[in-house]
Amino acid sequence: xxxxxxxxxxxxxxxxxxxxxxxxxxxxxxxxxxxxxxxxxxxxxxxxxxxxxxxxxxxxxxxxxxxxxxxxxxxxxxxxxxxxxxxxxxxxxxxxxxxxxxxxxxxxxxxxxxxxxxxxxxxxxxxxxxxxxxxxxxxxxxxxxxxxxxxxxxxxxxxxxxxxxxxxxxxxxxxxxxxxxxxxxxxxxxxxxxxxxxxxxxxxxxxxxxxxxxxxxxxxxxxxxxxx
Numbered sequence: 001x002x003x004x005x006x007x008x009x010x011x012x013x014x015x016x017x018x019x020x021x022x023x024x025x026x027x028x029x030x031x032x033x034x035x036x037x038x039x040x041x042x043x044x045x046x047x048x049x050x051x052x053x054x055x056x057x058x059x060x061x062x063x064x065x066x067x068x069x070x071x072x073x074x075x076x077x078x079x080x081x082x083x084x085x086x087x088x089x090x091x092x093x094x095x096x097x098x099x100x101x102x103x104x105x106x107x108x109x110x111x112x113x114x115x116x117x118x119x120x121x122x123x124x125x126x127x128x129x130x131x132x133x134x135x136x137x138x139x140x141x142x143x144x145x146x147x148x149x150x151x152x153x154x155x156x157x158x159x160x161x162x163x164x165x166x167x168x169x170x171x172x173x174x175x176x177x178x179x180x181x182x183x184x185x186x187x188x189x190x191x192x193x194x195x196x197x198x199x200x201x202x203x204x205x206x207x208x209x210x211x212x213x214x215x216x217x218x219x220x221x222x223x224x225x226x227x228x
Contacts, residue, residue, distance in 0.1 A: 001030045001108070001159060002085070005148050006069060007115040008048065010034035012145045016152070021162040028161045032152070037061075037069040049118055058119035066114070066125050082131040085110035088151070089126050090144040094133035097151060099174035101134070105151070106158040113151060115144030181222035184214035 005013065013034055016022060026032060038046045042064060049059035070078040081087060086108045095101065105111060114121070114130060126133055136147045156162055174180055187198040201213045 001025070001106075001156070002033075002110040003031065003152060003156070004033045004035055004073070004110075004112045005115060005152070006035045006037060006066070006112065007145055007148065008036060008038060008117055009115075009143070009145055010036050013149070016149050019153075021157045022153070025156050025159045025162045028159075030156070030159065035069055035073050037065050040069040040072040041065045042068050052119060056119075060119050061116060061121045061125070063122040063124045063128075066121070066129065070112075070129065078129040081112070082129065085112055086132060087112045087114070087130045088132045088134050089114040089121060089130035090116060090135070090147045090151070091120060091126070091133050092135050092138060092140055094135040096138075097134055097136050097154070099154075099180070102151075102154040103158060105155045111155070113144075113148045115148050117143045178215070178218050181218040184217040184221070 007013070013032070017026065017032060022032070037048050041048050043062075048065045049061050052058070052060045067078055070076075070081060074081055076084070078087075086105065088105075088111060090113065114125065134151065136150045141147065174182070178184075187202060191198045191203060199213070201209055204210075
């Protein structure tokens, strides 16, 4: 996968690149590139934002600045860029990121992620440059760098070679193997601690009974909902 992240703070992704699953997919041939709009802004003094029309607090990332950054990097009109790769704009107002969407994105050969700052993007960027507007939750952060890492982490770990064991990504929360439900409880040694025993079924080595038990526990968690 070719993953590009448009961000005013490219240094934020230095740590992210060192994470084992990310390093694994990069070593296998995927790429993770950052694009800083300040390096390409047509405005003086590295300006990338301006006051919103109609008044209000904060600053808005300018459409001409993002246009220039994308055009310089891809040597292509950003309006047509989304015909060649997934262009994702991160916004609290976007489609909520879930496992189905992550799986969909993981199947794309090339993705560009636009990270906002300040009061966000001029709406024309979302309308004309982005093919997807995605949110990691109904709350506001200072910028799009953390959401970009969340999205990238979820997508990259689904790629071949990301995890030590390929089965690790098969039977986990919200996967098809668990019918879209949360993952079942997990236990490890010691088998008993402070009078808290591990469920007996997990110690017997009967794989079919264990499979049924796990699926039942996943259904219980699903029935209780996310607050349980």
